[in-house]
Amino acid sequence: MIENTPKLFIPGPTEVDDRVRLAMAQRVIGHRTKEMSELYGGIVEKIQKLLNTNHIVMVFTSSGTGVMEGAVRNLVNENVLHGACGAFGKRWYEISVYNGKNAELVWADWGRAVKPEMIAEKLEKGKHELVAVTHNETSTGVRNPTDDIAKLAHENDALIAIDAVSSLFGDLIDVNKYDVVITSTQKAFALPPGLAVAVISDAAMEKMKSVKNKGYYFNFEVMLKKFEKAKQHPTTPAVPLLYAMDEQLNIMLKEGMQARYERHVKMQKLVHDWVKKRGFDLFAEKGYESVTVTTVANTLGISVKELNDELVKRGLRISNGYGELKEKTFRIAHMGQLTPPDIMGLLDTIDEILEAKGVY
Ligand SMILES: Cc1ncc(COP(=O)(O)O)c(C=O)c1O
Numbered sequence: 001m002i003e004n005t006p007k008l009f010i011p012g013p014t015e016v017d018d019r020v021r022l023a024m025a026q027r028v029i030g031h032r033t034k035e036m037s038e039l040y041g042g043i044v045e046k047i048q049k050l051l052n053t054n055h056i057v058m059v060f061t062s063s064g065t066g067v068m069e070g071a072v073r074n075l076v077n078e079n080v081l082h083g084a085c086g087a088f089g090k091r092w093y094e095i096s097v098y099n100g101k102n103a104e105l106v107w108a109d110w111g112r113a114v115k116p117e118m119i120a121e122k123l124e125k126g127k128h129e130l131v132a133v134t135h136n137e138t139s140t141g142v143r144n145p146t147d148d149i150a151k152l153a154h155e156n157d158a159l160i161a162i163d164a165v166s167s168l169f170g171d172l173i174d175v176n177k178y179d180v181v182i183t184s185t186q187k188a189f190a191l192p193p194g195l196a197v198a199v200i201s202d203a204a205m206e207k208m209k210s211v212k213n214k215g216y217y218f219n220f221e222v223m224l225k226k227f228e229k230a231k232q233h234p235t236t237p238a239v240p241l242l243y244a245m246d247e248q249l250n251i252m253l254k255e256g257m258q259a260r261y262e263r264h265v266k267m268q269k270l271v272h273d274w275v276k277k278r279g280f281d282l283f284a285e286k287g288y289e290s291v292t293v294t295t296v297a298n299t300l301g302i303s304v305k306e307l308n309d310e311l312v313k314r315g316l317r318i319s320n321g322y323g324e325l326k327e328k329t330f331r332i333a334h335m336g337q338l339t340p341p342d343i344m345g346l347l348d349t350i351d352e353i354l355e356a357k358g359v360y
Contacts, residue, residue: 064184070218141295190336
């Protein structure tokens with residue numbers, strides 16, 4: 001057993017409720033049984049209810065990247081336009097390239113947002129089949145204006161897919177405006193890693209009929225066929241994680257999506273106020289800050305590594321900057337089951353450490 005692990009304020013995996021952890025200890029069921037149909041059918045209904053949608057919902061045994069690859073393979077024969085402003089947007093573009101698609105990239109610099117006018121410059125009606133954009137860029141703490149980009153894509157006869165891996169179920173997203181919304185469950189969904197969700201429009205399902213070489217594991221048509229027949233998966237899903245998902249959905253339905261969003265906004269505000277009060281800066285472009293994770297510009301030049309080492313000694317963990325931003329920024333996640341008092345406790349502890357070091 002790994003003991004005394006710190007409480008997680010990192011942008012995934014996030015803290016998991018004890019009830020959810022215990023749900024995974026239930027006896028395993030067969031994946032071709034009535035019990036499984038009830039479990040998975042119920043999960044899909046609960047997700048639809050929480051997101052206020054009739055769009056098709058699929059749960060994959062994979063992390064989010066699998067479904068990002070799936071979106072490209074299911075929806076694109078040739079041309080896809082990517083909007084990116086950080087590590088994960090770039091990754092999605094690379095996924096398209098690796099899959100042999102003709103992928104073009106609209107790049108907003110680190111910390112900046114992808115704006116509709118930037119997409120408009122490259123988007124060609126009749127050419128681009130899909131616009132793929134990150135909703136919440138976890139590396140920089142930027143939330144892109146994807147509603148406006150979705151409108152633009154549809155006006156130009158393209159489908160729109162968003163990577164809401166680190167925002168769905170924390171931030172409020174109207175999934176009905178998109179053709180594919182993707183999330184991983186180890187973030188704002190607050191589950192252990194191992195599952196991913198896709199929310200898919202009828203228009204996307206229609207487009208798939210004309211797309212070749214969609215593969216098998218992430219083939220949305222194969223998934224839907226099995227669901228429609230038996231409310232089951234074509235392959236063996238991670239049963240204990242589905243138990244956990246069902247329990248977490250009960251918790252989220254009880255809280256309600258609006259209240260859940262408001263709790264995330266409260267936590268974001270606490271972190272933003274602290275950042276300004278202590279003389280740090282927000283890394284994200286003003287007006288485009290993420291609701292679920294704050295990337296702090298390390299304007300005071302602290303050692304991020306030392307801070308995190310000290311936090312871990314006190315049972316807490318934040319995240320350093322991503323890749324090139326390792327010491328230039330640090331990230332505080334305020335997502336999932338964390339509460340405003342959790343965030344206040346973390347910020348007090350950071351203050352205690354930095355004051356002792358004479359930073360302020
Ligand atoms: C915005 C974003 N997209 C994609 C991913 C990749 O997700 P996964 O690790 O679940 O494959 C992450 C993971 O941190 C992410 O934050």
